[in-house]
Amino acid sequence: MRALIVSADHFEDTELLYPYYRLQEEGMQVDVASIARGRIVGKHGYEVVADIALRDVDPEAYGLLILPGGKAPSKLRREAAAIAIAQAFVRAGKPVAAICHGPQILITAGVMAGRRATCSPSVAEELQQAAAEYEDSEVVVDGALVTSRRPADLPAFMRETLRLLKPSR
C-alpha cells in the first residue's frame, strides 16, 4: 500500500517525520506531495524532498493520507489541488490522519460537519464552527478519520492510524 503525506514549508518536523519513518518501518512506500516538487523545510530546519506536486497527485494511487501540522496547512488550504486531494480521500472512505494544524485542510475541504475530531487548541474554534464535534483527546478516531493535537500525541496517532489499516494490509 502507498501512503501520501501532503505538506509544505514550515511543517512541524516531527509530525511529518514520525509518520514518514513509521510507515516506511511497516514496509509502505510513502510519497510526499507539496506545492511543487523538491525540497521543503520544516520549522526546526529538517529538509524533506517532495516527490510530487499536488496537481500531479492521483488520489486513487494511495491508500492513506497524512496531514502533518505546523504552518504548512494554513498555506495548503489555499491550494485547490490540496483541497481536492482531501475531498477525494474522504469521498472514497479512505483513511485520513491529520494532526495539530493538519485538520485546517479538512475544514476548508468542507468535510468536517458532523465528524468527531481533535486538533491543535488554536484550531479548535474553527473546527467547531465547521460543525465538527471537537474533543480534547490525544487521538480521536471517527470512521476512517484519525486526528490528534500535537507532537506528544504521535504514539497514539500512529497506533490508531495503523490499526485502521490492519484489515486491508
Add this chain to the structure above:
Amino acid sequence: MRALIVSADHFEDTELLYPYYRLQEEGMQVDVASIARGRIVGKHGYEVVADIALRDVDPEAYGLLILPGGKAPSKLRREAAAIAIAQAFVRAGKPVAAICHGPQILITAGVMAGRRATCSPSVAEELQQAAAEYEDSEVVVDGALVTSRRPADLPAFMRETLRLLKPSR
C-alpha cells in the same frame, strides 16, 4: 517493559524522538537519562525532559537501551555513569540500539571488539580501531546489538530493535 534512552544536549532530534515515540506506541514506559535531570535540547531545538540523572539509573530496571546520535555521545563518553550503564546492558545481554554517533559511547565502554556494527561515517574509523567489524548498512544486528548510521535509517533501526524485543514481550 521499560526502555532507557541515554542522551544529552545537542542530541540529533529525530534519533531521540523517533525511538521515544515509537516505544511509547508499543505501550512501553520510556525514561530519558542525562547528565542531570531536567530539560535537554536537541540540535534542531526540540526539548525533552530527562527523567533521571545517569548516576541514579539502575540498569536492572530496564530491558532496552537506546543511544541516539548528534553531539551528545561525545559528551556522554566522558561520563563514567554513562559508560557504566552501557557496560551493564552489554554484560547482561540486554538489547542495546545505537545510531549515528551513539556507538561512540559503546567504543569508550570497551564493548565493541569483535562485534559487527555500523555508525555515522565519521565514527567508522574509530569503530574499526576498537576492533569492531564495520559495515556500511542501514542496520546491523549482532546478537542483542542493533546499530544504524543516520536518521534515514530509523525505520530499519526500530524495526530490528522491536523484532529483537518480540520474544520477551
